[in-house]
Amino acid sequence: MKKLILHLILLFAAVSFIYPFLWMASASLKPVAEATSMNLLSSNFTFHNYIAVFKKIPIGRALLNSTIVAGATTASVIFFSSLVGYALAKLKFTGRETLFMIVLFTMMIPGQLTLIPLYTLIVKLGWVDSYPGLIVPWMISGMGILIFRQTFVSIPGDLMEAARIEGAGELQILTKIFWPLSKPAMVTVGIITFMGTWNEVLWPMMIIREQTMMTMPQMITMFAVGGQAGGDLGIQMAASMFLVIPLVIAYVFFQKYFIEGIASSGIKG
Amino acid sequence: MCRIYMTIGKEKNENIGYAFISPYIIFLLAFTAYPLVFSFYLIFHRWDLLTSPAFVGLDNFIFLLHDTQFWQALLNTLVFLLIHIPLQIFFSIIIAMVLAEKIFARTFFRAAFFLPVIISGAVVTILWQKLYATDTGIFNHLLSLIGISPVGWLTSTKIAMPAIAIMATWKNMGFYIILFLGGLLSIPGHLYEVSRIEGASRWQDFWRITLPLLRPTMLLVVVLSTFGAFSLFIEPYVMTGGGPLDKTMSVVLYMYKHAFLFQHMGYAATIGFALAIVILMVVLVQKKYLGKETEY
Incomplete structure (x- = not known):
C-alpha cells in the first residue's frame, strides 16, 4: 500500500516534468485556433507552423551554425583538454603542480567577472559576428582537463613504457592507447561540452548581431521576444522544437552518460 | 650509461x-x-568601444553605490536565490529519498526528472511564458478549475520573481535529485539498522542520520545553485524584460543592458566586478556554515 502511494506520487511528479514538453510538441502541430488548448491530441494536426518557421526566419542556417559551433567546440575541448590532462597525469615537467592549481583556480572565477572584458577582446580581434568569436574563447575547458587527468592517472604506466620502447611518440601514446581506454571520459566531456554550447544563449547574444550568424537559442529567443512571431504560440513552439529534438534524440540513446556525466562534473545547462 | x-x-x-x-x-x-x-x-575607465577609453578614477564605483536600479537588481537576485534554493533542496531531497527506495522503473523516473536539465534555458523560458500567460496559460486554467481567479504570474510585481524562481526550480531539479540520490546511496545501511534496533522512528532517522550525512552534498547543492542563481539572465530577458517595475531585473540582465543598450563597457564591467565579489562572499559564508566536518 505504501509502495503504491509512493509510486503514485512519483508518477504525478514525473508527469509534471514531461507534460510541458509534450504540450510544446503538440502545440507546435496545432492550428492557431487550438494552440492554447491543454489537450495533447487534436484531430487537426498540421505541419503548417513548421513551414511558417522556415518562411519567417533562416532556421536552417541557425541549425547549421549551431552544429558547426557546438561540433567544433566539442572536438577542440576533447583534443586540447586531453593533451593537458595527459601532461598533468603522465609527463613530468617543472611547474606541473602549479599548472594544476591554476586549472582549479580558473574554475572558481565567477564568469560574470570576465564576461565584459572578454567581449571587448572579441571586438578588438574583429571576431564579432563570426565563428571564431563563438568557438575560440571556449576551446579548452578546465572541467575537461580535470576529468581527463583523473582518468589518465589511473591508467598503468607499463603500457606507456612498452609503447615508448617500441618507439611510439607521446602524441601516439595518447591517441592510440589512452583515448581508446578512456571512452567513458571522452563521451562525458563530449556530451557536457556539446550540450552546453548547443544550449548557450548569453554569449551569442553578446557577440552576434547578424541574423545569419545566430545559433539556435539566440534565433528562437529573438523570434519569440522580437515580435517576428507575431505572438503566434504554435510557430514559437515549432521553432523551439528544432532546438530540442536533436538533444532529446541523443538523450534517449545516451541517457546514462548524460545524467552521470553532468552530475559528476557539477555543470548544468 | x-x-x-x-x-x-x-x-x-x-x-x-x-x-x-x-x-x-x-x-x-x-x-x-x-x-x-x-x-x-x-572598472576605472569610461569606454563606449568607439572612442578611446577615458580614465575616471572611482567614478564607476561611486555611481554604482548610488545606482538604485543596481541595488534593486541585486535585491531581486537575492529574492530569487532565497526562494529558489530552499524549494530546490526541499523537493529534490524528497524525490531523491523516494527514488532511493526499491522503486519500480527507477531509471524511467530518473530520466523524466532530468529531462528539463538538458533543454536550453531559452526554450524552457519561452515554453513557461506560455504556461504562465494570464488569459490562456495552463496555470490559470488549473486554478479556474478550483474556482480561483486568474493570477498575473508575470505581470504582478509581487508574483513575477517567485514565478521565475519556481520555473528555475523545475528546470534544475533533476540535476539536484541525482546529486542527493548519490549522497543518499553512499550512507552506510547499517546505521539505519542500528537505529531500528534502538527503536528510533523513521522521522528521527532522517534528522539524526540522513540529514547530517548529506551535509557534503548539501554544501555542493547550495554552492552550485548559488552560482546558477547569480547567472539569472535569459529568464527575465524573455519573460518580463526585467519588469514589472524592475522587480525581475537580475544583475546580469542589468549588466547586459549597460553594455549593449548604453555601450557603457566600464560601468558594465564594474557591475560584473561587484557581482563577483558578492558571489564569493555568499559562497564563503555558505562554506563556513555547511562545510564543517561531519562526525558519525
Missing part, C-alpha cells in the same frame, strides 16, 4: 610536457588572464 640515458629521457619528457600544455597556456593568457587583468582596467 643507464643514468645518462635516464636524464636525457627526463629532459625529453619535460619538453614534451611543455609542448602538450603550450596551447592551453596561450589560451589561458588570452581568454582568462587578459580579461581578468583588463577588468581591473575597465
Whole structure:
C-alpha cells in the first residue's frame, strides 16, 4: 500500500516534468485556433507552423551554425583538454603542480567577472559576428582537463613504457592507447561540452548581431521576444522544437552518460 | 650509461610536457588572464568601444553605490536565490529519498526528472511564458478549475520573481535529485539498522542520520545553485524584460543592458566586478556554515 502511494506520487511528479514538453510538441502541430488548448491530441494536426518557421526566419542556417559551433567546440575541448590532462597525469615537467592549481583556480572565477572584458577582446580581434568569436574563447575547458587527468592517472604506466620502447611518440601514446581506454571520459566531456554550447544563449547574444550568424537559442529567443512571431504560440513552439529534438534524440540513446556525466562534473545547462 | 640515458629521457619528457600544455597556456593568457587583468582596467575607465577609453578614477564605483536600479537588481537576485534554493533542496531531497527506495522503473523516473536539465534555458523560458500567460496559460486554467481567479504570474510585481524562481526550480531539479540520490546511496545501511534496533522512528532517522550525512552534498547543492542563481539572465530577458517595475531585473540582465543598450563597457564591467565579489562572499559564508566536518 505504501509502495503504491509512493509510486503514485512519483508518477504525478514525473508527469509534471514531461507534460510541458509534450504540450510544446503538440502545440507546435496545432492550428492557431487550438494552440492554447491543454489537450495533447487534436484531430487537426498540421505541419503548417513548421513551414511558417522556415518562411519567417533562416532556421536552417541557425541549425547549421549551431552544429558547426557546438561540433567544433566539442572536438577542440576533447583534443586540447586531453593533451593537458595527459601532461598533468603522465609527463613530468617543472611547474606541473602549479599548472594544476591554476586549472582549479580558473574554475572558481565567477564568469560574470570576465564576461565584459572578454567581449571587448572579441571586438578588438574583429571576431564579432563570426565563428571564431563563438568557438575560440571556449576551446579548452578546465572541467575537461580535470576529468581527463583523473582518468589518465589511473591508467598503468607499463603500457606507456612498452609503447615508448617500441618507439611510439607521446602524441601516439595518447591517441592510440589512452583515448581508446578512456571512452567513458571522452563521451562525458563530449556530451557536457556539446550540450552546453548547443544550449548557450548569453554569449551569442553578446557577440552576434547578424541574423545569419545566430545559433539556435539566440534565433528562437529573438523570434519569440522580437515580435517576428507575431505572438503566434504554435510557430514559437515549432521553432523551439528544432532546438530540442536533436538533444532529446541523443538523450534517449545516451541517457546514462548524460545524467552521470553532468552530475559528476557539477555543470548544468 | 643507464643514468645518462635516464636524464636525457627526463629532459625529453619535460619538453614534451611543455609542448602538450603550450596551447592551453596561450589560451589561458588570452581568454582568462587578459580579461581578468583588463577588468581591473575597465572598472576605472569610461569606454563606449568607439572612442578611446577615458580614465575616471572611482567614478564607476561611486555611481554604482548610488545606482538604485543596481541595488534593486541585486535585491531581486537575492529574492530569487532565497526562494529558489530552499524549494530546490526541499523537493529534490524528497524525490531523491523516494527514488532511493526499491522503486519500480527507477531509471524511467530518473530520466523524466532530468529531462528539463538538458533543454536550453531559452526554450524552457519561452515554453513557461506560455504556461504562465494570464488569459490562456495552463496555470490559470488549473486554478479556474478550483474556482480561483486568474493570477498575473508575470505581470504582478509581487508574483513575477517567485514565478521565475519556481520555473528555475523545475528546470534544475533533476540535476539536484541525482546529486542527493548519490549522497543518499553512499550512507552506510547499517546505521539505519542500528537505529531500528534502538527503536528510533523513521522521522528521527532522517534528522539524526540522513540529514547530517548529506551535509557534503548539501554544501555542493547550495554552492552550485548559488552560482546558477547569480547567472539569472535569459529568464527575465524573455519573460518580463526585467519588469514589472524592475522587480525581475537580475544583475546580469542589468549588466547586459549597460553594455549593449548604453555601450557603457566600464560601468558594465564594474557591475560584473561587484557581482563577483558578492558571489564569493555568499559562497564563503555558505562554506563556513555547511562545510564543517561531519562526525558519525
